[in-house]
Amino acid sequence: MKNNYMKLKFPALSENESFARVAVAAFVSRLDPTLDELTDLKTVVSEAVTNSIIHGYDNNPDGEITIAAWVEGTEVILVIEDQGRGIEDLDQARQPLYTSRPELERSGMGFTIMENFMDSIDIVSVPGQGTKITMAKRMNSHLELTDESNAASTG
Amino acid sequence: MKNNYMKLKFPALSENESFARVAVAAFVSRLDPTLDELTDLKTVVSEAVTNSIIHGYDNNPDGEITIAAWVEGTEVILVIEDQGRGIEDLDQARQPLYTSRPELERSGMGFTIMENFMDSIDIVSVPGQGTKITMAKRMNSHLELTDESNAASTG
Amino acid sequence: MSLQMEFEHRSKALIVRLKGELDHHTASTVKDRMEEAIKRSNCRNVVLSMKDLVFMDSSGLGVILGRYKLIADLGGKMVVCDVNPAVYRLFQLSGMFKIVSMADNERSAISSLGVVS
Amino acid sequence: MSLQMEFEHRSKALIVRLKGELDHHTASTVKDRMEEAIKRSNCRNVVLSMKDLVFMDSSGLGVILGRYKLIADLGGKMVVCDVNPAVYRLFQLSGMFKIVSMADNERSAISSLGVVS
Numbered sequence: 358m359k360n361n362y363m364k365l366k367f368p369a370l371s372e373n374e375s376f377a378r379v380a381v382a383a384f385v386s387r388l389d390p391t392l393d394e395l396t397d398l399k400t401v402v403s404e405a406v407t408n409s410i411i412h413g414y415d416n417n418p419d420g421e422i423t424i425a426a427w428v429e430g431t432e433v434i435l436v437i438e439d440q441g442r443g444i445e446d447l448d449q450a451r452q453p454l455y456t457s458r459p460e461l462e463r464s465g466m467g468f469t470i471m472e473n474f475m476d477s478i479d480i481v482s483v484p485g486q487g488t489k490i491t492m493a494k495r496m497n498s499h500l501e502l503t504d505e506s507n508a509a510s511t512g
Numbered sequence: 513m514k515n516n517y518m519k520l521k522f523p524a525l526s527e528n529e530s531f532a533r534v535a536v537a538a539f540v541s542r543l544d545p546t547l548d549e550l551t552d553l554k555t556v557v558s559e560a561v562t563n564s565i566i567h568g569y570d571n572n573p574d575g576e577i578t579i580a581a582w583v584e585g586t587e588v589i590l591v592i593e594d595q596g597r598g599i600e601d602l603d604q605a606r607q608p609l610y611t612s613r614p615e616l617e618r619s620g621m622g623f624t625i626m627e628n629f630m631d632s633i634d635i636v637s638v639p640g641q642g643t644k645i646t647m648a649k650r651m652n653s654h655l656e657l658t659d660e661s662n663a664a665s666t667g
Numbered sequence: 668m669s670l671q672m673e674f675e676h677r678s679k680a681l682i683v684r685l686k687g688e689l690d691h692h693t694a695s696t697v698k699d700r701m702e703e704a705i706k707r708s709n710c711r712n713v714v715l716s717m718k719d720l721v722f723m724d725s726s727g728l729g730v731i732l733g734r735y736k737l738i739a740d741l742g743g744k745m746v747v748c749d750v751n752p753a754v755y756r757l758f759q760l761s762g763m764f765k766i767v768s769m770a771d772n773e774r775s776a777i778s779s780l781g782v783v784s
Numbered sequence: 785m786s787l788q789m790e791f792e793h794r795s796k797a798l799i800v801r802l803k804g805e806l807d808h809h810t811a812s813t814v815k816d817r818m819e820e821a822i823k824r825s826n827c828r829n830v831v832l833s834m835k836d837l838v839f840m841d842s843s844g845l846g847v848i849l850g851r852y853k854l855i856a857d858l859g860g861k862m863v864v865c866d867v868n869p870a871v872y873r874l875f876q877l878s879g880m881f882k883i884v885s886m887a888d889n890e891r892s893a894i895s896s897l898g899v900v901s
């Protein structure tokens with residue numbers, strides 16, 4: 358049985374923040390997530406994509422953002438990536454309320470939210486090259502349903 | 513002003529038919545389409561993706577489907593592509609009610625619907641290599657709103 | 668979303684109500700559950716209500732046509748009702764109305780069966 | 785979806801109702817329209833109703849905090865009300881409740897202003 362996945366690319370335009378949330382929510386919807394699980398996933402997608410747009414690409418729509426999502430057992434894995442500015446000091450960046458752009462009214466809570474809403478988070482960032490955030494969340498819904506209902510539809 | 517676009521990849525699993533519809537609908541939603549325009553786009557996405565799954569890949573989920581969508585002036589362009597079996601006789605395939613898989617209860621109306629619901633359609637298919645369908649639809653909504661609202665959000 | 672089905676066995680017809688999205692992914696459920704319900708039913712006629720169907724594509728046309736053939740073979744009739752404009756257009760494009768008859772709602776679908784049978 | 789705003793000028797407070805999704809894309813609209821409404825209003829207090837807010841992320845925290853500072857500078861108070869559990873969690877994580885007070889609904893938000901001012 359092949360597990361499902363998706364890979365999505367779009368430019369660093371703020372209108373794509375809601376698009377990215379809906380796309381990820383639609384992808385996981387077949388796993389029958391709870392409303393809380395769905396809100397958590399939408400929120401972390403919004404945080405990571407917004408960061409790539411503002412911090413990674415400084416709002417330059419020539420920048421491209423990639424989202425990959427897949428299912429591993431009962432976990433949903435999300436990878437959100439940009440080829441933007443990158444992060445110099447990761448420890449500082451992850452601190453609650455820290456923001457490098459207070460003049461843009463950033464709250465500095467993006468990474469804190471990602472850490473709290475997901476089961477695991479891994480950040481790889483290279484200054485001048487980009488940032489890649491890998492996050493996982495265990496879902497309490499019945500993932501196995503998916504393969505079964507798919508098999509049924511070939512008849 | 514950079515126009516918006518998206519590129520999406522996913523495996524040939526029938527559960528992704530609705531995912532593909534929602535993703536395209538979410539992408540064009542910023543253009544404020546009418547409900548009829550949205551239904552037309554969702555329907556043609558469903559037709560093309562279903563064809564790639566059934567005819568292109570014979571329901572083998574190792575196959576991958578790509579959807580690209582972008583905006584050109586007042587048009588939405590959709591490109592839906594697979595690297596599957598390809599089509600031997602395109603003229604025959606495009607005929608209303610023609611299907612190569614009647615045993616799967618196909619109606620043979622997929623291409624006819626794509627032709628009727630979109631303003632233009634271009635099919636490139638190479639047997640053994642795959643099928644690429646490019647479709648365009650003029651939208652009667654105000655596309656220019658998008659760039660403006662994006663510019664406003666950088667402040 | 669996906670697809671839900673509701674069955675009601677009446678004296679004149681089996682009523683099948685489709686809710687949600689009818690595409691290739693959900694078509695096999697519609698096929699299997701309708702065949703099962705038709706086998707169990709005492710009457711040969713089917714009313715297919717599309718009141719709560721929010722999406723349908725050509726895979727839906729295929730599965731409806733397949734059930735129509737089964738019912739016709741058994742000597743019954745099929746009437747579709749509460750067809751929204753988007754689905755209406757698909758029926759029209761495919762020439763479906765030449766074989767399947769249409770009614771405004773379940774009541775008139777059932778009374779049309781009363782007249783023809 | 786996106787974001788809609790509704791303003792109501794009362795004697796004790798300016799009521800601002802947020803509907804839809806508050807993210808980085810819609811935050812600038814909230815900023816601009818609230819500043820304009822606060823300038824035009826005679827009262828310094830603001831009640832921010834989140835009853836119909838279906839989504840918010842940390843960009844929403846930022847824009848609310850920014851408006852809180854403006855109102856505090858003008859000597860006014862800000863009360864948020866009808867906060868759903870998801871938004872509540874964001875407020876809690878960020879320590880927002882230490883500076884912005886919360887009420888169950890608009891009525892109790894306004895009466896709380898009556899007591900404190």
Ligand SMILES: Nc1ncnc2c1ncn2[C@@H]1O[C@H](COP(=O)(O)OP(=O)(O)O)[C@@H](O)[C@H]1O
Binds near residue numbers: 414444450465468488
């Ligand atoms: N994709 C990214 N590219 C470059 N820098 C980033 C990226 N994501 C986060 N950062 C840095 O990490 C800091 C903290 O991020 P976060 O916790 O989301 O707060 P905020 O977005 O409110 O500033 C940002 O201010 C920025 O300096």
Ligand SMILES: Nc1ncnc2c1ncn2[C@@H]1O[C@H](COP(=O)(O)OP(=O)(O)O)[C@@H](O)[C@H]1O
Binds near residue numbers: 567594618620
């Ligand atoms: N992506 C594809 N790959 C291979 N063959 C295809 C593809 N799309 C369409 N075809 C061929 O064209 C025929 C007509 O397609 P269509 O009008 O959508 O009807 P249907 O899907 O109901 O068969 C199909 O039966 C199939 O033989």
